[in-house]
Structures are given as structure tokens and as C-alpha cells.
Amino acid sequence: MLNFLWLGLMLTALVTGFLNGKLPEVTTAAFQMAETAVTIAFGLIGIMAFWLGLMKIAEQSGLVKILARALRPISRILFPEIPPDHPVISSIMLNLSASWLGLSNAATPLGLKAMEELQSLNPHKDTASDAMITFLILNTAAITFIPATILGVRVSLGSTEPNAIIGTTIFAGLCATVVGILAARVLARLPVFSIRRERASDKKVTDRDNP
Template sequence: MMNYIWFGLFMSGILVAAFTGHIHAVTEGVLTGAKDGVLISFGLISVIAFWLGMMKIAEEAGLVQLLAKMLRPISKWLYPSVPSDHPAMGSLIANMSANILGLGNAATPIGLKAMRELQSLNGDSTTASDAMCTLLAMNTASLTLIPATMIGLRMEFHSKNPGEIISTTMLATFIATGAAVIFDRFFRRVEAMRWRRRNRI
């Protein structure tokens, strides 16, 4: 579906440019965008390598395990249907840890792995379970202490103070995470009420 949406946006842009006489702007935009994409990617390599290295040092020093230990009670509360000894719980905690440290590039594959493991606990292959919906909400709105990727982008575009977004990022993600938890619990209760009503009938 997303492929069709992107294709539609691309074609509509070309058609509008052709009818308004700005087709040259499309060609220039495509070439400039491709060039900028390569330059930004190379610029981010050093930042990602640095933070992944810091993550490895923190792991060797036991800080990641400590963070995971601190997050385990929260994870049990957020995902009550996931057994504590199931591999999915480890992936969920690792995903939360990576998001909190601002390592979105590392959090994505861990989140996909967690989703696959949660599917193994889901009896329905066409409907997402409560835990899967919670993971999606938490992964999207996750509390972030160090927005490493955004700091890297700001450095790449020569920001005078790349780290000034840390406090605002913490505040915004704290509010977003709180909203995600509230709505997740609300819809869980609504669905539980519907399930009880259907079973009575």
C-alpha cells in the first residue's frame, strides 16, 4: 500500500510540475536530493559509530544490564500478557533501552525482532495482540534521554549548538510516552468491556 501512496505522490508532483512549466525543478530536486542524501548519510556514519561504540562500552561496563534491570518491572507492567522468561521480553527491554538512549537505528531492528516474537504468542495471524499494539505505541513515542541521531543531523547542518535540543526532546518524549501509555490502557479496557459484552450474549 505504501508503495502505491509514494508512487501517487511522485507522479502527481511530476504532473503538476509539467502543467505549471516547472519540470526542470523536479529534475534539479531529484539530483540535489540524491546528492544531499549521500552527504547526510556519510555525515551520520561517524555519529552512529560513536554512539554504538558508547553503547558497547556501556554494555561491557554493565550499564546496559543495569538499565534493562530497571526497565524489567516497567516492561512487565506494560506487557502483562508476555511471560517474563519469553524471548520477546528481552527484545522489548532492549528496544526500550535503545530508544531511551536515542539509538533509533539500533531500536528499529530490535523492535522488528520483538514484533516477530510477540506474533509467536499471538493466536491470530490477522489481528495484532494487545502487546503488539503497546510495542508500536511505545516504540513511536518512546522517552528519549539522548537524541543521538538528531544531534548528528544538527551537526551535519552546522548547528551552533547541536545538543540544545536534549531538554526539549526529553520533555516532548516524556509527554508523548505518557499519552501513549494512557491511551493504550484506555483502549485495553474498552476492548475488555466489549469482549465481556460479546461473551454474555
């Protein structure tokens, strides 16, 4: 899907430049932006290596596991349908802790494992459960207390205060998380999104037609 999106943007730029007689400017801008992208990418190497190394130390020292245990009570609120002593809770909390600390490499396998375990608890294998949707929202909203990538971009572009966006980044992620969870809770209560009610209704009709 993204490939088609980028192709559409490129074709739109080329057609617009051709119609306006500015095709040479479009070509020049494309090469300039390609050079800028390489410059930014090389500038990110140092800052990303530093933060990833720092976060790896946090992971190896057990900080991620400590944070996961501290956040365990929150799981009862976010995932009320999952037994509190189920192993999937540990996978979820470890994934979220790694994501919040910016450990995307560590968060990915933990997230896949957690989703597999959530699927094993899902009574409707062909449809995502409420817990799976909530878990996806928490990962998509992506609250990150140490946004290393954004900090690296700002440093590479010569920002005098690269850390100035940390507070607003956390606030934006928090707002996205709250809105996403509230939307999921509200939509789950609507009959049109209720699989249980729909299938229970179908079962009653089947039982009535086949006494």
C-alpha cells in the same frame, strides 16, 4: 505502501511543474536535493560511527542490562497481564533499554524475540493482545535519550548547538508514549474493541442454539 507514497509525490511534483510551466525548475531542484542528500549522508558517517561505538561499549559493559533491571518494576504497570517472573519481561526491558539508548541494531532482534514470546502468551493468535499493543506503542513512540541520527544531521548542516533538541526530543517522545498508552487503555475498555466479550457473546449464542 511507502513506494506508492513516494511515487505519488514525484508524479504530483512533475504534473504541477508541467502545468505551471516550471518543469525545468523541478528537474534542477531534484538534482540539487539528491546532491544535498549525499552530502548529509556522508556527514553522518562520522557522528554515527562515534555514537554507535559508544553505545556498543555500553552494551558490552552491561549498562543495558543494568538499565533493564532498574526498569523491571515498571513492567508490572505496563504489562499487568504478564507474570512478573516470565522470561518475556527480560526481553521487553532489554529492547526498551536498547531503544532508549539509541542502540537500534541491538533493539531490533530483542524486539522480535519479545514479540514472539508475547504471541506465545496470546490466547487469540489471530489478534494482537493488549501486551503486544502496549509493546508496539513503546517502540513506535521511541523515547530516545541520545538521538544520534538527528544530532548527526544537525552537525552535518553546521548547527552551532546540535544538542539543543535533546530535551524537546525526549519530551515529545514522552508525550507520544503517554498518549499512546492511555489511548490503548481507553480503547481496550470499549465493547467494540473487546475480543473477549464479543467471543463470549458468540459462545453463548452458539450454546443456546445447540443445547
